[in-house]
Every structure is written in C-alpha cells, then in structure tokens.
Amino acid sequence: MKLTGAELRTIRMPLVTPFETSFGVEEDRVAVLVRVIGTVGGDRRPTEVQGWGECVAMELPLYSSEYAEAAAAMLRTFLLPRLLRASAAGTDITAETVDALLEPFVGHRMAKAALEMAVLDAQLRGTGQSMAGYLGATRPTVPAGVSVGIQPSIATLLDVVADYLADGYVRIKLKIKPGWDVAPVEAVRERFGELIPLQVDANAAYTLADARVLRRLDAFDLLLIEQPLPEDDLRQHAELATLVRTPICLDESIVSPRAAADAIALKSCSVINIKAGRVGGYLAAKQIHDICRANGIPVWCGGMLETGLGRAANAALAALPGFTLTGDISASDRFYEQDITDPFVMDDGQITVPTGPGLGVIPNQSVLERFTVTTEWIQA
Numbered sequence: 001m002k003l004t005g006a007e008l009r010t011i012r013m014p015l016v017t018p019f020e021t022s023f024g025v026e027e028d029r030v031a032v033l034v035r036v037i038g039t040v041g042g043d044r045r046p047t048e049v050q051g052w053g054e055c056v057a058m059e060l061p062l063y064s065s066e067y068a069e070a071a072a073a074m075l076r077t078f079l080l081p082r083l084l085r086a087s088a089a090g091t092d093i094t095a096e097t098v099d100a101l102l103e104p105f106v107g108h109r110m111a112k113a114a115l116e117m118a119v120l121d122a123q124l125r126g127t128g129q130s131m132a133g134y135l136g137a138t139r140p141t142v143p144a145g146v147s148v149g150i151q152p153s154i155a156t157l158l159d160v161v162a163d164y165l166a167d168g169y170v171r172i173k174l175k176i177k178p179g180w181d182v183a184p185v186e187a188v189r190e191r192f193g194e195l196i197p198l199q200v201d202a203n204a205a206y207t208l209a210d211a212r213v214l215r216r217l218d219a220f221d222l223l224l225i226e227q228p229l230p231e232d233d234l235r236q237h238a239e240l241a242t243l244v245r246t247p248i249c250l251d252e253s254i255v256s257p258r259a260a261a262d263a264i265a266l267k268s269c270s271v272i273n274i275k276a277g278r279v280g281g282y283l284a285a286k287q288i289h290d291i292c293r294a295n296g297i298p299v300w301c302g303g304m305l306e307t308g309l310g311r312a313a314n315a316a317l318a319a320l321p322g323f324t325l326t327g328d329i330s331a332s333d334r335f336y337e338q339d340i341t342d343p344f345v346m347d348d349g350q351i352t353v354p355t356g357p358g359l360g361v362i363p364n365q366s367v368l369e370r371f372t373v374t375t376e377w378i379q380a
C-alpha cells in the first residue's frame, strides 16, 4: 500500500481490579495505538484503507526494557518516518516488508510489532481477508484462559478463582513469586480439585537456587511453570528443567524466532508462550508457531492486557493448529469495564475468532476519545 500518514495515540484505561504480578501492581493500562492511512489499488483505482496496531509495551519497563513512552518515541522519530519515506520513494508498503524496512533500528520489538500490525490490518481490510484467514487459523473459536494476579490472601485468591471458574474460564493461570507459590497453588488444588487445568507464571522471579521450592510444585499436576528464571538465562532454565518434573514454559526469553529455536535446541523449555508484541509482530509469531510445531513443542497465546484490537489479533493467532494449550485470551471484562472495541465475551468457555476483514474490529470513537491521553498525526 501507499502510506499517506499515521495517527499515534496514547490511551489510559482503568483496570476493573488491580493486577499484581511479581514485578509490580497495575491499576490501569497505558497503551500506544497506531492507525495507518494509505491507499491500495495503484493510481488507477486508489482505495483508501486504514489499519490499527496496538503496542503491548507497559507504562513502566518492568516486564521488558520497552515502555509506552519509548515506543511512542520510536514510532514518532524513527519507525513511522522510515516507512513514510520509503512509501514516498515508491516502495509498496506491505506487512511482509515492514520488518526488513525497520531492521536498521535495533530492538524495540513491541513498537515495531504495533506498526506491522497496523499495516497488516490495513492491507487485509483492502483485500477483504481476515487476520485468521491470513495467518492460517483452523478453528472458529478459541478456549478462554484467565490470568489471576497475586492476591492479598489465600481466602481472596480462592474467591477470585471461584468467580472465574463460574464465569466459564477453562484454564487458570496463577501469578507466583517467592513467598507466594506453594501455598496458593496447594489451596487452589484442595478447593477446586485435580481436574481444573492450572498453571503458574513467575515472571522471572526465581533463581536456580530456588529449584527445591519449584520442585515442590510438581505435587500439583500443573500444566507448566512459566518463566521461572531471568529472561536471558536459557542455560539455567535447561538445568532447572532437569530438576523439576513440571514442564518449563518460556515467555520473556522468547523474543524472536531465533530465540525460540535456541531455547528448543538447548532444552530450556518444553512449552512456549507466544506473544506477537514481544517477538516483533504477528508474522514472527507465526514463524515461532511453525518452528515449535516442527519440533513438537506445544504453544499458547500469552496476553498483555490488550484492548479489543490486540485481543482480536490474539484470538486469530491462537486459532492456529499448533496452539494446543489454552492461552490468556480472556473476555474484555476480565480487565476492562469498557473496551475500546465491542467487547469480547466468553460463550461456554470459548472466545469467537473475528471473521471480518483485517482485525475484524474497530474502536468505538467516543470510547477511544474518553481514554485518550494524547494523539498526534505523523506524515511524510
């Protein structure tokens, strides 16, 4: 497509309840959104298209080195000007070429992913193909899993889990950290039985010296332990994998298809959480899916508290055949009283994959305005 301009918007959305992880407590979500405007169909029959991208970088650099303000600066100063200049010079801007065009800029995968997502959405709205169709989805719905934050007490945790199970969630993920691990998992197992699919997410809060504690989790038949050790420690994850029986799943460590291939080769994990924003976009996410499938590694789609825009794309991704484990694809009301798109709702534990062109959803302008902190127009 011929890129004519882009809107860069920062929104702030209140969370329905504080969300505590091993790296902090979030009361609201700050998100950077990109809307690209362009034309397709050449000079003969130019048709205007627009596409939306959502950056998953948090307000603070606690999950990864990226954060919202830095992502906005990257998009404003380097990434969008690069694409706009290339387009003005006659380059056809497609989702498949964004990564190569942005390659000179090192890192900033979440910022790049948001821009690639916007270009892909615009491109697909132009052709009429859905994101699910483009990625190769094979299912019309995906199972809904929920991520449960660290709670003030075990009693509160059990009430929260009971509510989510009553809502129909088919998989429970518990955030853990040193001092909040064996006891909450044991309590959930005792209260709700052995049958509910249960996993834990440490967000890199442990070290290999904690292997004894992590091995105690083997007693609870967990689906996996997610990212127990620091992001850059594939070797020690491989060591830990020989000490605990529960499958090790990596999240923060898997920053690219190459990292996925390395982690598999080094036996650092036996499950991978794929987050398009973390790995540089939905095309890289699909590559990781394909690498894992070729190596017999099950994958699932992680969440980053996305609005309905990212949620739509994640539902499409999670419908690919290698996504055999339930992901963090929850209903919009898990985090938001009001989503910026029509809300994603759960139906019998399932989330429906959008079938419209592109993402298949668009923001509700008045809700978007209500949550907007800043918006700016970027053009060549």
Ligand SMILES: O=C(O)CCC(=O)N[C@@H](C(=O)O)c1ccccc1
Pocket: 021, 058, 063, 146, 147, 201, 203, 251, 302, 303, 304, 305, 306, 328, 329, 330
């Ligand atoms: O369901 C969701 O969207 C959230 C899933 C979740 O727990 N995400 C975690 C994570 O570490 O995977 C996270 C939360 C906040 C910020 C970054 C990551």
